[in-house]
Amino acid sequence: MNVLSVEGATKSFGSVHALSGVSLELRRGELLGLLGPNGAGKTTLVRALAGRVRLDRGTVRIQAARGRDALGVVPQEIAVYPLLTARENLEAFGSLQGVRGKELEERVAWALEWTGLGERGREPVRRFSGGMKRRLNIACGVLHRPEVVLLDEPTVGVDPQSRERIYTMLDGLRREGASLLLTTHHLEEAEARCERIVIMDHGKVVATGTVPEMVSQVEASGGKIEVIEIRRPSLHSVFLHLTGRELRE
Amino acid sequence: MIGTLLRIGFISLRRDRVAQAMTFILPIAFFSIFALVFGNQGRDAMSRVPVAVVDEDQSEISGKLAAALARDSALRVVVRARRAGARDTVRFAVDRARAQALVRDGDVPVAVILPQGFGSRFGVAPAEVEILTDPSDPIASQVVAGLLQRAMFRDLPSLMSVKATPVVGHKRANGLVAFYAAGIAVMFLLFSASSAGGSLLEEMESGTLERVLGTRVGMTGLLIGKWLFVTLMGMLQITVMFVWGMLVFKLDLLSHLPGFFVMTAITAASAAGFGLVFATACRTRAQLSSIATIVILCSSAVGGSMFPRFLMSEGMQKLGLVTFNAWALDGYIKVFWRDARIVELLPQIGMLIAFGTVFLITARLLARRWEAA
Numbered sequence: 077m078n079v080l081s082v083e084g085a086t087k088s089f090g091s092v093h094a095l096s097g098v099s100l101e102l103r104r105g106e107l108l109g110l111l112g113p114n115g116a117g118k119t120t121l122v123r124a125l126a127g128r129v130r131l132d133r134g135t136v137r138i139q140a141a142r143g144r145d146a147l148g149v150v151p152q153e154i155a156v157y158p159l160l161t162a163r164e165n166l167e168a169f170g171s172l173q174g175v176r177g178k179e180l181e182e183r184v185a186w187a188l189e190w191t192g193l194g195e196r197g198r199e200p201v202r203r204f205s206g207g208m209k210r211r212l213n214i215a216c217g218v219l220h221r222p223e224v225v226l227l228d229e230p231t232v233g234v235d236p237q238s239r240e241r242i243y244t245m246l247d248g249l250r251r252e253g254a255s256l257l258l259t260t261h262h263l264e265e266a267e268a269r270c271e272r273i274v275i276m277d278h279g280k281v282v283a284t285g286t287v288p289e290m291v292s293q294v295e296a297s298g299g300k301i302e303v304i305e306i307r308r309p310s311l312h313s314v315f316l317h318l319t320g321r322e323l324r325e
Numbered sequence: 326m327i328g329t330l331l332r333i334g335f336i337s338l339r340r341d342r343v344a345q346a347m348t349f350i351l352p353i354a355f356f357s358i359f360a361l362v363f364g365n366q367g368r369d370a371m372s373r374v375p376v377a378v379v380d381e382d383q384s385e386i387s388g389k390l391a392a393a394l395a396r397d398s399a400l401r402v403v404v405r406a407r408r409a410g411a412r413d414t415v416r417f418a419v420d421r422a423r424a425q426a427l428v429r430d431g432d433v434p435v436a437v438i439l440p441q442g443f444g445s446r447f448g449v450a451p452a453e454v455e456i457l458t459d460p461s462d463p464i465a466s467q468v469v470a471g472l473l474q475r476a477m478f479r480d481l482p483s484l485m486s487v488k489a490t491p492v493v494g495h496k497r498a499n500g501l502v503a504f505y506a507a508g509i510a511v512m513f514l515l516f517s518a519s520s521a522g523g524s525l526l527e528e529m530e531s532g533t534l535e536r537v538l539g540t541r542v543g544m545t546g547l548l549i550g551k552w553l554f555v556t557l558m559g560m561l562q563i564t565v566m567f568v569w570g571m572l573v574f575k576l577d578l579l580s581h582l583p584g585f586f587v588m589t590a591i592t593a594a595s596a597a598g599f600g601l602v603f604a605t606a607c608r609t610r611a612q613l614s615s616i617a618t619i620v621i622l623c624s625s626a627v628g629g630s631m632f633p634r635f636l637m638s639e640g641m642q643k644l645g646l647v648t649f650n651a652w653a654l655d656g657y658i659k660v661f662w663r664d665a666r667i668v669e670l671l672p673q674i675g676m677l678i679a680f681g682t683v684f685l686i687t688a689r690l691l692a693r694r695w696e697a698a
Contacts (some may be wrong), residue, residue: 126539127539128535128538128539145541149536149539151532151535151536152532153531153532153535154531154532155531155532155533155535155536156533157333157336157337157533158531159336159337159340159341160333160336160337160340164333164336168329168332168333169536169540171326171329172326172329172537172540172541172542173540173541174540174541200340216536217536
């Protein structure tokens with residue numbers, strides 16, 4: 077059953093077509109990887125799902141009783157207040173998301189434990205390492221127990237240990253019933269962690285499915301995967317085959 | 326929600342020592358410098374004007390007048406001087422020629438000559454006093470002419486008796502200090518408001534603005550929260566400065582508390598709107614700093630924060646009324662100099678509310694660029 081579905085999402089900024097008829101579904105409890113080169117339209121799609129970009133055409137449906145309140149957003153930037161402590165940031169964002177009183181206290185305590193920041197909870201965030209800030213950034217987006225969490229590159233710029241910790245946190249969210257849509261450039265991680273993958277390029281969805289399904293789709297369409305570094309075609313090679321090798325900056 | 330935004334603002338201010346210094350210490354330092362220079366701690370507000378006095382008449386009346394000038398606290402009377410070009414320290418009585426030389430050489434800006442026959446003509450026919458002036462200092466000659474007439478009326482009572490009674494400000498201990506407290510406070514309030522409003526730009530760059538707008542707060546709620554924070558911070562800033570003025574410069578704050586509170590609340594609220602306009606209009610913090618600095622300095626100069634408007638030309642005084650500073654300062658001056666009741670502040674309050682309303686509406690319209698694209 078889908079908790080989130082997008083149909084024909086189209087958005088242009090002037091002459092730039094950021095989204096050109098994107099359709100996808102997020103199933104209940106799944107971790108869906110959204111991949112694509114820089115400028116493919118991933119962040120625009122996430123912002124549209126979060127209600128921060130108004131689509132020119134297309135629809136976004138959230139199948140949850142709480143509507144948009146069921147959505148948790150973790151932006152690509154570390155969007156926390158650097159002069160506030162971790163606890164104060166959690167209290168602030170929890171409160172802004174409508175969590176109050178005892179429930180807020182409980183959720184803040186849970187978030188500090190969940191992120192492993194319990195002992196540093198009273199320190200200003202500006203003293204934190206990149207990995208600690210990233211974990212706090214995620215926690216600030218999920219205090220209100222969202223059913224759908226949109227994570228825009230949550231592991232960018234962090235070391236492997238912090239990345240591992242972040243994925244452990246995300247597994248915890250899924251165990252509690254949340255469905256996650258994750259954008260990332262780490263293809264191996266997406267291959268290893270996500271049940272399904274959506275690959276976008278030039279504002280369009282160019283492939284959807286599990287990794288074996290996508291390899292089969294490419295091979296069935298007569299495509300040839302140019303670089304094969306291991307015996308079994310990897311997501312990495314599928315991705316490069318579909319999106320090309322040229323830089324997008 | 327608004328309470329949360331206020332809490333974020335005040336915690337950030339509490340932990341930002343640079344912001345604290347810019348908000349509270351710098352204005353106090355500026356105010357103290359102005360108060361020391363112009364307020365003179367209750368003594369004469371201006372330095373004494375040096376004037377050479379030559380009594381060619383040597384009559385009783387001319388002697389009384391010369392003595393009256395010598396007693397005047399606004400004048401430093403020179404009656405003896407060294408010979409022109411002499412290196413010795415011997416001083417001689419100043420005569421007409423020496424007085425001319427003193428003025429020509431810039432040693433004194435004015436010389437007063439009481440010519441022969443002055444005493445005999447006094448009260449009978451026009452008794453002429455000759456004033457030698459240095460055209461490069463026109464104010465000194467006017468000041469001396471005025472003080473000379475005052476000395477005649479006050480110290481030669483056979484002609485006339487004058488009693489001066491102040492009708493306003495008799496309670497004020499240090500009038501210019503009150504003026505500069507208000508002037509500097511309003512100017513720095515605008516700086517603080519634009520800087521604090523600029524936190525919106527930092528939040529946009531860091532992504533917190535996007536995150537906050539994604540919650541239930543919305544743009545209007547966010548702007549109200551920011552406006553309230555900047556208003557409260559501004560009230561605190563002005564209050565700290567006036568309390569400093571009371572403690573250090575004997576500013577009479579306690580007997581003007583109601584008017585002070587009303588003016589401070591309205592001025593801070595309006596200035597907060599001013600800060601939000603710049604924050605929402607500018608694209609970067611650097612752009613905000615540059616534009617706000619130029620606008621605030623010009624507005625403060627014309628509006629009287631740096632130099633009293635009542636000393637400006639009539640045209641400049643009228644021009645000043647287009648600025649926020651002028652109305653705020655007029656309100657404070659009414660409170661501290663004229664002991665005005667709150668109802669008498671209505672023109673200033675009304676204009677400041679109008680300024681604030683226009684600022685807030687403009688800021689809200691400009692902030693639409695941050696809403697869903």
